[in-house]
Amino acid sequence: MKRIAVINQKGGVGKTTTTVNLGAGLARRGYKVLLLDMDPQANLTVHVDKRPDLESNTLTNLLVEDVPLKDLVQPTTTANLFVVPSDTSLAGVEQVLANRIGRETILREALEAFPAAKDFDFVLFDCPPSLGVLSANALVAADHVVIPMQAEYLSLQGMAKLLEVIQLVQKRLNPQLQIACVLPCMLDSRTNLSTEVLREIDAHFGSMLAKSRIRNNVKLAEAPSFGRSIFEHAPDSNGARDYEAFAGEFLGMIGMPAQSPRAAVAEAPAADSPTADSQAADATAPTVPPNATPVAEPHGETPGAQEASASG
Numbered sequence: 588m589k590r591i592a593v594i595n596q597k598g599g600v601g602k603t604t605t606t607v608n609l610g611a612g613l614a615r616r617g618y619k620v621l622l623l624d625m626d627p628q629a630n631l632t633v634h635v636d637k638r639p640d641l642e643s644n645t646l647t648n649l650l651v652e653d654v655p656l657k658d659l660v661q662p663t664t665t666a667n668l669f670v671v672p673s674d675t676s677l678a679g680v681e682q683v684l685a686n687r688i689g690r691e692t693i694l695r696e697a698l699e700a701f702p703a704a705k706d707f708d709f710v711l712f713d714c715p716p717s718l719g720v721l722s723a724n725a726l727v728a729a730d731h732v733v734i735p736m737q738a739e740y741l742s743l744q745g746m747a748k749l750l751e752v753i754q755l756v757q758k759r760l761n762p763q764l765q766i767a768c769v770l771p772c773m774l775d776s777r778t779n780l781s782t783e784v785l786r787e788i789d790a791h792f793g794s795m796l797a798k799s800r801i802r803n804n805v806k807l808a809e810a811p812s813f814g815r816s817i818f819e820h821a822p823d824s825n826g827a828r829d830y831e832a833f834a835g836e837f838l839g840m841i842g843m844p845a846q847s848p849r850a851a852v853a854e855a856p857a858a859d860s861p862t863a864d865s866q867a868a869d870a871t872a873p874t875v876p877p878n879a880t881p882v883a884e885p886h887g888e889t890p891g892a893q894e895a896s897a898s899g
């Protein structure tokens with residue numbers, strides 16, 4: 588099970604949008620994906636059509652009351668995509684756990700004790716816009732980090748702090764942690780500003796910068812109000828195309844095949860069959876050779892020194 592923290596303490600940069608649509612993109616490729624809403628705002632919970640005010644079991648129960656993860660997992664309207672919802676009670680967790688020893692490792696331990704862990708290919712953590720105990724739990728439980736970033740002048744502000752926290756977690760609590768990529772989101776390629784800032788981000792992050800670009804797309808902003816991923820809400824939109832491309836690039840980065848081997852076995856059409864389902868027929872899916880080399884596991888403590896992105 589690959590565990591991915593989608594994190595940036597800056598607000599409104601595309602973390603939740605990326606978590607839901609990367610998750611849905613992976614689910615479409617036959618991977619079984621669990622989304623964890625780590626944010627008291629519960630935007631992800633709403634995005635996958637759940638009602639935070641009606642949820643009786645949320646991530647708070649896991650973090651504060653040790654309710655096992657298996658009791659919190661819910662299906663979504665997307666096949667292969669599951670969620671552990673959040674609600675506003677998560678806001679009190681920082682305070683409740685303030686004096687608890689080992690508070691940063693609660694989530695990791697819960698995942699280790701999760702009996703269905705091996706059935707899930709991915710767990711994605713949608714982090715809140717802060718670097719408190721919730722984000723710390725995600726970083727300690729994760730093996731890869733995705734950092735969504737807006738192409739704006741102030742975007743790089745705060746990045747040093749985030750990298751410092753990641754480095755500290757690597758050193759003290761989770762040597763496995765690697766930065767998979769920085770993902771430019773809400774890009775307006777018509778403006779020189781975006782282009783200039785992208786150049787700056789590139790100079791700063793080099794090989795960590797994803798090749799994919801998530802453009803500004805109104806369909807992505809609409810999708811949460813329909814409780815749908817972009818692939819269900821507007822499959823022909825640029826938003827769907829961009830997240831589809833990113834899902835493919837991401838799988839390459841972490842050395843996973845473009846389609847889940849499990850799905851390939853289940854869905855392989857008979858040799859003489861004229862039909863193939865939409866996933867198998869997805870000509871846009873980039874292919875990764877089955878023997879693709881996985882990213883090297885833990886290395887240096889300096890995030891900048893990591894070659895996390897195999898695809899550059």
Ligand SMILES: Nc1ncnc2c1ncn2[C@@H]1O[C@H](COP(=O)(O)OP(=O)(O)OP(=O)(O)O)[C@@H](O)[C@H]1O
Binds near residue numbers: 598599605
């Ligand atoms: N590429 C995009 N094009 C247009 N709108 C977008 C795009 N990505 C995200 N949005 C919208 O921008 C807003 C912020 O995005 P999102 O909620 O994903 O950011 P976030 O980083 O999770 O925010 P927070 O820090 O509050 O958790 C949302 O209304 C979302 O629908």
Ligand SMILES: [Mg+2]
Binds near residue numbers: 714715
């Ligand atoms: Mg969010």
